[in-house]
Amino acid sequence: MTAQAPWTEETSASEVDRIVAAAVEAARHLAQSTPAERVGWLDAAADALEKVSEELVALAAKETHLPEQPRLRGEMVRTVFQLRLFAQALTDGEFLRAAVDHAEPAWPMGPRPDIRRMTVPIGPVLVFTASNFPLTLSVAGHDTAAALAAGCPAVIKAHPGHPELSARTFEVLAQALTEAGAPEGIVGIVYGVESGVTALRHPGIAAAAFTGSEAGGRALFDIANARPRPIPFYGELGSVNPVVVTEAAIAARGADIATGYVGSFTLGAGQFCTKPGLLLLPKGHGLEEQLRAAVASTGAQQLLNDRIAAGFRAGLSRLVEHSSVTELTHPADSASSERYTPEANSAAAFGPTLLSVSADAFLADTESLDVECFGPVSLIVEYDGPQQLRAVLDKLEPGLTATLHAEESDADQVRALLPTLTALSGRLIWNGWPTGITLSWAQQHGGPYPATTTPQFTSMGTAAIDRFLRPVAWQGFPEALLPEPLQDANPWGVPRRVDGQR
Numbered sequence: 421m422t423a424q425a426p427w428t429e430e431t432s433a434s435e436v437d438r439i440v441a442a443a444v445e446a447a448r449h450l451a452q453s454t455p456a457e458r459v460g461w462l463d464a465a466a467d468a469l470e471k472v473s474e475e476l477v478a479l480a481a482k483e484t485h486l487p488e489q490p491r492l493r494g495e496m497v498r499t500v501f502q503l504r505l506f507a508q509a510l511t512d513g514e515f516l517r518a519a520v521d522h523a524e525p526a527w528p529m530g531p532r533p534d535i536r537r538m539t540v541p542i543g544p545v546l547v548f549t550a551s552n553f554p555l556t557l558s559v560a561g562h563d564t565a566a567a568l569a570a571g572c573p574a575v576i577k578a579h580p581g582h583p584e585l586s587a588r589t590f591e592v593l594a595q596a597l598t599e600a601g602a603p604e605g606i607v608g609i610v611y612g613v614e615s616g617v618t619a620l621r622h623p624g625i626a627a628a629a630f631t632g633s634e635a636g637g638r639a640l641f642d643i644a645n646a647r648p649r650p651i652p653f654y655g656e657l658g659s660v661n662p663v664v665v666t667e668a669a670i671a672a673r674g675a676d677i678a679t680g681y682v683g684s685f686t687l688g689a690g691q692f693c694t695k696p697g698l699l700l701l702p703k704g705h706g707l708e709e710q711l712r713a714a715v716a717s718t719g720a721q722q723l724l725n726d727r728i729a730a731g732f733r734a735g736l737s738r739l740v741e742h743s744s745v746t747e748l749t750h751p752a753d754s755a756s757s758e759r760y761t762p763e764a765n766s767a768a769a770f771g772p773t774l775l776s777v778s779a780d781a782f783l784a785d786t787e788s789l790d791v792e793c794f795g796p797v798s799l800i801v802e803y804d805g806p807q808q809l810r811a812v813l814d815k816l817e818p819g820l821t822a823t824l825h826a827e828e829s830d831a832d833q834v835r836a837l838l839p840t841l842t843a844l845s846g847r848l849i850w851n852g853w854p855t856g857i858t859l860s861w862a863q864q865h866g867g868p869y870p871a872t873t874t875p876q877f878t879s880m881g882t883a884a885i886d887r888f889l890r891p892v893a894w895q896g897f898p899e900a901l902l903p904e905p906l907q908d909a910n911p912w913g914v915p916r917r918v919d920g921q922r
C-alpha cells in the first residue's frame with residue numbers, strides 16, 4: 421500500500437494539471453507505439469491484476485455491499501479477461517480500418533489523387549468510473565482497457581464508492597504498465613467531484629467516457645460540449661430495458677418466464693444498467709402466483725452504498741405511491757417500516773418489489789412510470805392486444821436493451837414489433853434476459869439517448885475501442901512517409917480495402 425491515503429483529499433487543480441500534462445506527453449509516445457507493444461502492456465496489466473486478485477476482491481467487499489462469491493470474484497475474472505480480449509483485438513489490425521485508394525485518372529467524378537485512410541489514437545481519455553462494478557467498470561475496467569488498447573493514456577476519475585480499492589488497483593496497473601515498457605503518465609488518477617470537472621475542462625483531454633446516472637452524465641456531457649474546444653463525451657447513462665412477453669410464450673413456459681424475470685431484475689440487487697425495469701404482459705396472463713413465489717424465494721440484499729440506497733428509496737416511493745400502481749408483492753425491507761423515506765437506515769437490506777399497472781394507466785402517465793429505479797424493483801404493464809402493446813412501445817424512452825419472449829408461431833407479430841424495438845435499443849434479446857453482458861466482437865452496449873450520449877458506439881465489447889480512435893487520410897504521400905498499415909507492401913499484414921476491394 422502507499423504510505424498516505426491519496427483518496428482522502430480532493431485532487432487539487434494544480435495536481436490535475438500535472439497529471440493531464442503527463443498524459444499529453446505520454447500520448448506523444450503512444451501515438452508512435454505499435455499494436456504489438458500495446459498487446460504486451462495490456463497482457464502485463466492483466467497478469468499483475470490477476471496476481472493480486474484476492475487482495476482486490478477483499479478491498480471491494482470491504483468498500484461495497486457486493487458479495488465476494490460469485491459477484492466480486494466473477495468481476496475480477498472479467499476485469500482480467502477484458503484486458504486480454506482487447507490485446508487480442510489488436511493483433512489482426514482490423515481496428516485500424518485501413519483503406520487505400522490509388523490515384524485514378526479515370527475516376528468518374530474527375531481524376532482521383534492517391535488517398536489512404538486509417539485510424540489513430542484520439543489522445544488522453546478521461547474515464548469516469550462506475551459505482552456498480554467496482555472492478556470491471558472501474559480503474560482497470562473496460563473504458564480504461566479500451567483507451568489503452570487504442571493507444572490513448574487514461575486519466576481516471578475514481579468513484580467515491582470504492583476509493584481505497586481504486587487507489588490500490590491504480591498502483592498495480594500503473595506499475596505493471598511502466599514495467600512492461602509503457603511511458604510514465606500513461607495512466608493517472610484523480611479523486612473528488614471537482615477534480616473530474618477540472619480534468620474534463622482541461623485542454624489536454626481529448627475524449628471522456630462515463631457510466632452512471634442520467635443526471636450526472638448529462639451535466640458532464642454539457643460541460644464537455646461547452647468547452648472552447650468541445651470533445652466527444654461517451655456517456656452510458658440509464659435504461660429501463662423493457663421485456664415483451666406474448667400469449668404464446670406464456671402458454672408454452674409461463675412459469676420459467678416468471679422465475680427468469682425475477683432472477684434478472686434482482687440480480688446484483690437490481691444495480692445493473694440492463695435490469696429489466698418493465699415487463700409487458702398480456703392482460704389475463706395468470707402469472708401472479710408464480711411471480712409472487714419467485715419473489716418470496718429471493719433474499720433481501722443491501723445496496724451498494726448510502727447514496728444508491730437513498731436514491732432507490734426515493735424512486736421506489738414515487739412508483740409505489742403512484743395512484744395507478746398496485747403492489748403485486750410487498751417489499752421485505754428488513755430494517756425499517758419507513759422503507760420509502762430517504763432518511764431510513766441506509767444499511768437496510770431490500771427484498772424485491774414487484775409492481776403492476778394497466779397499459780391504459782401507463783399510457784396516461786408514461787413520464788412518471790417509464791423511469792429507471794436503480795435497485796430491486798420492476799413494473800409489470802398489462803397490455804390488451806397487439807395494438808395496445810405497440811402503443812406502449814411507441815411511448816417508451818430509448819434504452820440499452822429490448823427483450824422478447826415469444827414463440828416461433830408469433831413470427832408475424834414479432835416482425836411487426838421489430839422496427840419499433842430496434843429504434844428503441846442497442847441490443848435485442850430473444851427468449852433470454854438482458855442483465856448478463858458478454859464481452860466479445862459482436863457485443864453492442866449502447867443505444868439512443870438517454871441510454872447513451874453517442875448511440876453510434878458501444879461501451880462494451882471490442883468495438884468499444886472505436887470511441888478512442890480518430891480517422892485520418894493521407895493524400896499524395898510517398899510510400900516511405902506513410903504509416904506501415906497504409907504502405908503498398910502492408911508490412912503489418914492488416915486487413916484493408918484497396919481500391920474499393922477487400
Ligand code: NAP
Nearest residue numbers: 551552579612613616632633636639656657658693731794
Ligand atoms: P453518478 O452519480 O452519475 O456518478 C458517477 C460519477 O460521475 C462519479 O464519479 C461522480 O462524481 C461523477 N459525477 C456525477 N455527476 C457529476 C457532476 N454533476 N459533476 C461532476 N461529477 C459528477 O453515478 P453513481 O454514483 O454511480 O450512482 C448514482 C446513480 O447512477 C444510481 O442511482 C443509478 O441510477 C445510476 N447508475 C447507472 C449506471 C449505469 O450503468 N448506467 C451505473 C451506476 C449507477 P462524485 O461521485 O465524486 O460526485
